[in-house]
Amino acid sequence: MFTSDTFAFLQDLDQNNNRDWFNEHKNDYENKVREPALQFITDMQPLLNDISSRFLATPKKVGGSLMRVYRDTRFGKDKTPYKINVGIQFRHFMGKDVHAPGFYVHLSEQECFIGAGIWRPDGPALSKIRHFIDENPRGWTKAINTADFKANFELAGDSLKRPPRGFNAEHELIDDLKRKDFIALSSITQDQVIDEDFVAMVAKKFKQADEMMYYLCTALDLPYKS
Numbered sequence: 001m002f003t004s005d006t007f008a009f010l011q012d013l014d015q016n017n018n019r020d021w022f023n024e025h026k027n028d029y030e031n032k033v034r035e036p037a038l039q040f041i042t043d044m045q046p047l048l049n050d051i052s053s054r055f056l057a058t059p060k061k062v063g064g065s066l067m068r069v070y071r072d073t074r075f076g077k078d079k080t081p082y083k084i085n086v087g088i089q090f091r092h093f094m095g096k097d098v099h100a101p102g103f104y105v106h107l108s109e110q111e112c113f114i115g116a117g118i119w120r121p122d123g124p125a126l127s128k129i130r131h132f133i134d135e136n137p138r139g140w141t142k143a144i145n146t147a148d149f150k151a152n153f154e155l156a157g158d159s160l161k162r163p164p165r166g167f168n169a170e171h172e173l174i175d176d177l178k179r180k181d182f183i184a185l186s187s188i189t190q191d192q193v194i195d196e197d198f199v200a201m202v203a204k205k206f207k208q209a210d211e212m213m214y215y216l217c218t219a220l221d222l223p224y225k226s
Contacts, residue, residue: 001039002107002193005032010084011109017080029069034061037086040105040199041065047203048090048103051210052224054217055090055103065090067098084108094222099125101216103206112193114202116209117183118216119157125220130164130177132219137173143215148208149184157181182216184209 009032013022022029041059048057058064067087073079091102099122104115121129133140144155159178163169167177186205192198217224 001036001043001198003032003036004190004194006036006086006107006194007109007190009033010086010107013082014084014109017082017084019081022082033069033086034066037066037088041088041090043199044090044202047199048206051203051207052213054093054223056093057090085110092217092222101213101220101222103209103213105202107193112188112190114186114188114205115183116153116206116213117181118220119181119183121182126180128221129182129216129219130167132215133173133176134167134171139215140173140176143211144184146208146211149212152205152208153184153186153212155179155183156185157183184212 009025009028012025013029016022038059038061041057041064045057045059048055056065060066062068065088067083067089069082071078071081071083073081085106085108088105089098089102090104091098091100095101099118099120101118102116106113106115118125118129143149155176158180159175160180162178163171163174164177167174171177186208188201188205192201195201214224
């Protein structure tokens with residue numbers, strides 16, 4: 001599956017992030033990055049289904065769980081055309097894009113991590129989550145304080161500087177209510193990625209975030225348990 005060649009290619013791409021170089025090395029991308037990623041997604045299908053059958057592991061070159069290598073350069077200052085990481089999202093079947101609840105795997109020469117949650121939800125979804133936390137604070141506190149979760153994950157993402165409108169600044173969970181992202185990350189090493197037990201390790205990590213994911217899906221009126 002993934003090997004040291006995967007990371008060597010990503011490092012080379014970082015140093016040669018242009019269309020001419022990529023086109024000349026497209027076979028390397030296929031053999032060292034995309035095909036291993038698609039195999040990983042395929043192997044994750046039954047293990048992900050054991051956690052929740054509501055999340056999709058779709059091993060397609062386009063439109064599946066593997067994110068595109070091409071960057072959207074329209075709005076940013078960085079005009080380099082290619083991503084220098086592998087991004088894999090197993091999103092909820094009712095989600096339409098990367099802003100849906102999902103499990104995530106990020107691989108790059110700079111860092112590797114496993115994620116769970118919902119990144120930059122739209123206004124209505126964000127409001128639902130905040131109000132659900134306000135109305136069910138004990139459930140949120142319990143979900144993010146299980147022994148497995150606390151030992152392996154950290155909450156991350158952006159937050160508001162001030163309390164969101166309609167919420168008391170003295171609320172016991174005001175720091176969580178300020179969040180714009182409800183994601184949790186767990187750092188991993190390149191050695192873990194290229195290990196033969198990587199698929200099982202990822203599934204175990206996803207399971208450790210199970211209660212948080214269940215809580216978020218419940219907040220959004222999305223099915224989670226089979």
